[in-house]
Amino acid sequence: MILKALFAASATAALLLALPANAAELTIGFSQIGSESGWRAAETSVSKQEATKRKVNLKIADAQQKQENQIKAIRSFIAQNVDAIFLAPVVSTGWDSVLKEAKEAKIPVVLLDRDIDPSGKELYLTAVTSDSVHEGEVAGDWLAKTVGGKACNIVELQGTVGASVAANRKKGFDTAIAKHANLKVVRSQTGDFTRAKGKEVMESFIKAEGGGKSICAVYAHNDDMMVGAIQAMKEAGLKPGKEVLTVSIDAVPDIFKAMVAGEANATVELTPNMAGPALDAIAAFKDKGTVPPKWIQTDSKLYTATDDPQKIYDSKKGLGY
Amino acid sequence: MTALLPRRGLAQILALIVILAVDRVVSPQFFDLRLQDGRLFGSLIDVLNRGTPVALLSLGMVLVIATRGIDLSVGAVMAISGAIAASLADSHSLTVVLAAALGAGLICGLWNGFLVAVLGMQPIVATLILMVAGRGIAQLITEGRIVTFSSPDLVWLGNGSILGLPVPVAIALGMLILTGTVVRASALGLLIEATGGNARASELAGVGTRAMILAVYVWCGVCAGLAGVIAAADIMGADANNAGLWLELDAILAVVIGGTSLFGGRFSLVLAVLGALIIQTMNTGILLSGYPPEFNLLVKAVVVLAVLLLQSPKLSGVAGVVTRLRRTKA
Numbered sequence: 001m002i003l004k005a006l007f008a009a010s011a012t013a014a015l016l017l018a019l020p021a022n023a024a025e026l027t028i029g030f031s032q033i034g035s036e037s038g039w040r041a042a043e044t045s046v047s048k049q050e051a052t053k054r055k056v057n058l059k060i061a062d063a064q065q066k067q068e069n070q071i072k073a074i075r076s077f078i079a080q081n082v083d084a085i086f087l088a089p090v091v092s093t094g095w096d097s098v099l100k101e102a103k104e105a106k107i108p109v110v111l112l113d114r115d116i117d118p119s120g121k122e123l124y125l126t127a128v129t130s131d132s133v134h135e136g137e138v139a140g141d142w143l144a145k146t147v148g149g150k151a152c153n154i155v156e157l158q159g160t161v162g163a164s165v166a167a168n169r170k171k172g173f174d175t176a177i178a179k180h181a182n183l184k185v186v187r188s189q190t191g192d193f194t195r196a197k198g199k200e201v202m203e204s205f206i207k208a209e210g211g212g213k214s215i216c217a218v219y220a221h222n223d224d225m226m227v228g229a230i231q232a233m234k235e236a237g238l239k240p241g242k243e244v245l246t247v248s249i250d251a252v253p254d255i256f257k258a259m260v261a262g263e264a265n266a267t268v269e270l271t272p273n274m275a276g277p278a279l280d281a282i283a284a285f286k287d288k289g290t291v292p293p294k295w296i297q298t299d300s301k302l303y304t305a306t307d308d309p310q311k312i313y314d315s316k317k318g319l320g321y
Numbered sequence: 322m323t324a325l326l327p328r329r330g331l332a333q334i335l336a337l338i339v340i341l342a343v344d345r346v347v348s349p350q351f352f353d354l355r356l357q358d359g360r361l362f363g364s365l366i367d368v369l370n371r372g373t374p375v376a377l378l379s380l381g382m383v384l385v386i387a388t389r390g391i392d393l394s395v396g397a398v399m400a401i402s403g404a405i406a407a408s409l410a411d412s413h414s415l416t417v418v419l420a421a422a423l424g425a426g427l428i429c430g431l432w433n434g435f436l437v438a439v440l441g442m443q444p445i446v447a448t449l450i451l452m453v454a455g456r457g458i459a460q461l462i463t464e465g466r467i468v469t470f471s472s473p474d475l476v477w478l479g480n481g482s483i484l485g486l487p488v489p490v491a492i493a494l495g496m497l498i499l500t501g502t503v504v505r506a507s508a509l510g511l512l513i514e515a516t517g518g519n520a521r522a523s524e525l526a527g528v529g530t531r532a533m534i535l536a537v538y539v540w541c542g543v544c545a546g547l548a549g550v551i552a553a554a555d556i557m558g559a560d561a562n563n564a565g566l567w568l569e570l571d572a573i574l575a576v577v578i579g580g581t582s583l584f585g586g587r588f589s590l591v592l593a594v595l596g597a598l599i600i601q602t603m604n605t606g607i608l609l610s611g612y613p614p615e616f617n618l619l620v621k622a623v624v625v626l627a628v629l630l631l632q633s634p635k636l637s638g639v640a641g642v643v644t645r646l647r648r649t650k651a
Binding site: 035036037038041158161187188189190192194195196199200201203204205207208210224227228231235236237254320321 | 348350353357358362363364367371460464465466467469480552555556557558560562563564605608609611613614615617
């Protein structure tokens, strides 16, 4: 009885609250990790843009890299009875109980950018993530196509040892070039995803490979390391982008600046637009009841110097990278 | 063993020579040098150039440790000064940029010194505060982005050359001479050692121990500020998340490898810088070797252990006993 009354009351309240706004307008709570990287900041600003485009009221809670803050944010979204919850999980475990609460409140949850522990598959609607193995493959395929039949010694700047992204981007690239006997990774070392280490490691590659004359291409697991590597090559008197091919991953604004200068060749985008596909999935789910697949893979788009890098730089530089 | 290593510093020089020899084995072109665009080019130059930030940090750190203190915040101070330098580089002259960045380092040092000398906090806790907060401050300055600049003056500071030598190396050398002169040409060094040896006794003997402690933290902050500017100039950008990350540990290690005790007292500036070079010679060797990166930290740990064992008084005692036993047998 009491429950029923409560339910009726809250339904009326929800109705009253919803009335002044557009009837179709959705309110979505987004528990964002925090400002751990430039890409993360770009993801937040693109999410806002995509929500505005679709006239969705997006409430973003910044968790400052702490899981307990994310759990608090999700509970508060449940209390506010939002239409859906987006979650960019800071870690992969420990979400079961809070996601069960969301499920009991019949609020669909969409994971952005990162997946959670497989035990919780039924607890979320879908996950929108990039396939980092595929990113490495796209990079490898581009290099194989560009090099053609001639022999090519590749040096690789790996991400942080132990990071799954680094392992996956290595695996994808290795798979792609394994099909071509003329492509060979001659040196591979970690640059910790940073510019400074990327530069230092590239300096040592150049010395170890006889002044760098035998290096035909550089593959870096992210653009920041490549920016450092480009500096190292220039200081050693090499011409990156011309004598030495470069391909990296992420598509941050500064790599497009290097492309404009003719010092970088290609980058594979890790799109900051995870919210767009998620919003579409939620809209379809709410309107027609279409249940999306458990995994929505984002595009790993390849950009090269022929794609008007100046224009892309201008469009990306305001996003907070 | 003690008879074999009679003078201070021999263990460090020996360690450096051994590591250099190993580097030569894993990378035959290690000692090759040539001129490239008016600057020397080769792995040895890389060692000096890449070792500069830690060498600068160790110059300040060794004085702090000599007073029985420790400064965990130097990495974060690097991030702050680098962020300030990068933000101002394209709109201000190099003088203003340097004054602001080094000034920030000085203020950070003053803060640490105040907590330790005036409020009497334990150094490890006092500097932990800035270690955590400092990176946050740097991130606030850069708004979480990598702030890039193109000011040729500041870029020269990181990538230019003086008489073929990279500018950072020349700066580090200058700082070593400056610090050495100030500390050793006056009684200052002795007073710092006295403070670390026994603060209370020194105080009673008329040494201004508070002023000494304050001064060493300030100098440590300035050195860290300079290291931060050089690190930013090197990559033409300030990366608040990663600049100077964990370098405080390398700086402490450099000081310890240089034979200065964490319990304060006697210190050596030259050996601390040598310690920084030992660490970098090893790092560069690892990068040149071509081993999978999973081995990096393991190799580093083993080498550091070996270098420290070489200096251990207990171990030289054991070695002495062994030789004596052998002699009696013979």
